[in-house]
Amino acid sequence: MSTNIPPVQFLPTGLSVPAEDDILVGVQADWNAAFGGNLNPDPRSPQGQVESAQSAAIAACYAAFAAIVNGINPDVAVGFMQDAIARIYFLNRNPGVATVVQCTCTGAVNTPIPTGAQAQDTSGNLYQCVAGGTIGAGGSVSLTFANVVVGAVPCPANTLTRIYQGVGGWESINNPAPGVVGAAIESPTAFEFRRQNSVAGNAQGWQAAVYGAVFAQPGVIDAFLYENQTSSPVTYGSTNFSLAANSIYVGVVGGVPAQIAQAIWSKKSPGCNYNGNTTETVYDTSGGYASPPGYTVKFNNNSENPANTYFDVVIENVPTLPANIVTLVQNAIVNQFTGQTQGLPRARIGSQLVALDYAAAVQGAAGSSVSVPLLSINVGSNFNGQATLVNGSDVITITSATFGVLSFGTQMIGPAIPGGAYIVQQLSGTTGGVGQYQMSAAATGTVVTPEDVTGSSGDAATYGIDQAPTIAAANIVVSLV
Numbered sequence: 001m002s003t004n005i006p007p008v009q010f011l012p013t014g015l016s017v018p019a020e021d022d023i024l025v026g027v028q029a030d031w032n033a034a035f036g037g038n039l040n041p042d043p044r045s046p047q048g049q050v051e052s053a054q055s056a057a058i059a060a061c062y063a064a065f066a067a068i069v070n071g072i073n074p075d076v077a078v079g080f081m082q083d084a085i086a087r088i089y090f091l092n093r094n095p096g097v098a099t100v101v102q103c104t105c106t107g108a109v110n111t112p113i114p115t116g117a118q119a120q121d122t123s124g125n126l127y128q129c130v131a132g133g134t135i136g137a138g139g140s141v142s143l144t145f146a147n148v149v150v151g152a153v154p155c156p157a158n159t160l161t162r163i164y165q166g167v168g169g170w171e172s173i174n175n176p177a178p179g180v181v182g183a184a185i186e187s188p189t190a191f192e193f194r195r196q197n198s199v200a201g202n203a204q205g206w207q208a209a210v211y212g213a214v215f216a217q218p219g220v221i222d223a224f225l226y227e228n229q230t231s232s233p234v235t236y237g238s239t240n241f242s243l244a245a246n247s248i249y250v251g252v253v254g255g256v257p258a259q260i261a262q263a264i265w266s267k268k269s270p271g272c273n274y275n276g277n278t279t280e281t282v283y284d285t286s287g288g289y290a291s292p293p294g295y296t297v298k299f300n301n302n303s304e305n306p307a308n309t310y311f312d313v314v315i316e317n318v319p320t321l322p323a324n325i326v327t328l329v330q331n332a333i334v335n336q337f338t339g340q341t342q343g344l345p346r347a348r349i350g351s352q353l354v355a356l357d358y359a360a361a362v363q364g365a366a367g368s369s370v371s372v373p374l375l376s377i378n379v380g381s382n383f384n385g386q387a388t389l390v391n392g393s394d395v396i397t398i399t400s401a402t403f404g405v406l407s408f409g410t411q412m413i414g415p416a417i418p419g420g421a422y423i424v425q426q427l428s429g430t431t432g433g434v435g436q437y438q439m440s441a442a443a444t445g446t447v448v449t450p451e452d453v454t455g456s457s458g459d460a461a462t463y464g465i466d467q468a469p470t471i472a473a474a475n476i477v478v479s480l481v
Helices: 020-034 046-071 079-088 188-200 207-215 257-267 325-337 355-363
Strands: 009-011 014-016 100-107 118-121 126-129 140-147 160-163 170-174 220-228 234-236 241-243 247-254 278-283 294-301 306-308 311-315 352-354 374-379 383-389 395-404 411-413 423-429 435-439 447-456 460-462 468-470 476-480
Touching: 014 046, 020 046, 046 079, 079 188, 188 207, 207 220, 207 247, 207 257, 220 234, 241 247, 247 257, 257 278, 257 294, 311 325, 311 355, 325 355, 325 476, 352 355, 355 374, 395 447
Parallel strands: 247 294, 306 468, 311 476
Antiparallel strands: 009 014, 100 140, 100 170, 118 126, 118 160, 126 140, 160 170, 220 247, 234 241, 278 294, 311 374, 352 460, 383 395, 383 447, 395 435, 411 447, 423 435
């Protein structure tokens, strides 16, 4: 028996499912033929109602079939079908990762702050020390703290200020920069990214194997790997990070240092040198040694160098916008930045963030029924102040800041500053204010007496391989005009 209902087809480009309107046309043709023609297809008629119901049922079956087919495609699988694919690789979806933040702990010299020491932020969130340390001769030590619960919990600068469990000699704690926001249950995009890298993690001695092994460690939010295969030191990335000869560089945000070091050591090639600000000792227990030999492994804890990101958004103030549109836009940008938006990765180490990539998030911030009229979106912040420069040097010294903040990607304008030069990183001073900064180009003249300079937000921001991209709602300025 034949039918006029169009079937599902497997084409070279994938599964093709007919539209419900086309299904309805086919159902109507079948009914009309069965009753000898001249059947009234009006949906208000009894036969029209039955035809519409039958079409809807067929369309629902087609949709279910398409969902099953898509579920076995790793590129588009979500939910339990994605979980099933990952189980082939012995992977489970992460329940989430916690926000991590770099803190300055002050107190008496030689005071040990143990792993697990707790602190509390001004919102009542608890954080614990990931790897303990000892307060140095200067009366302080920089340590990484992680939220005790997983999820996208923001930790703005200067909010983690209370010692929750007292340690003798430990007097104060503060986070001078925002934390790297974690994530709730692992998103489909992040899960697929980790699955792809896990395949390389089964190998040995090449970059992807090390990368996959590091990313598999609990609590790791982001990682970056680069190899210097030459016999001389080289610089790499937007911050000109220096890598030792014949070495591997691994930059990590989150995770437990000892586990990260073990993952690197287990996959890197023998004799390979290391780079970074964190040192761990790994012991070889595979050879049945009476006294296992220890090896020093170094990697970079990027949490110690957060890259604060600023957005400048201008939207048209139309009557259809909800009253909380500023908060909605801020949340939309934060969600995309931290990888909470389906199909889009989080801002990553060593990457370039393009402002225009966040336009869709802003336009859809109020929901599908309201399109937010976006006029402009930029990365960075407008700035006014005074500065000095030295001819041939890429360092600019901000002596006073009267308005705004400087951030990575802020384009600078002023005497002896070449056109298009932007801020690469802050070298010293108050975050975003008075201090020294590295520019993307060297000064063309010397300015001894401080002169006026301005900074403007740009189209993109570039993160160094030693930086941790961070975002806070307070750093997203939304203007309605």
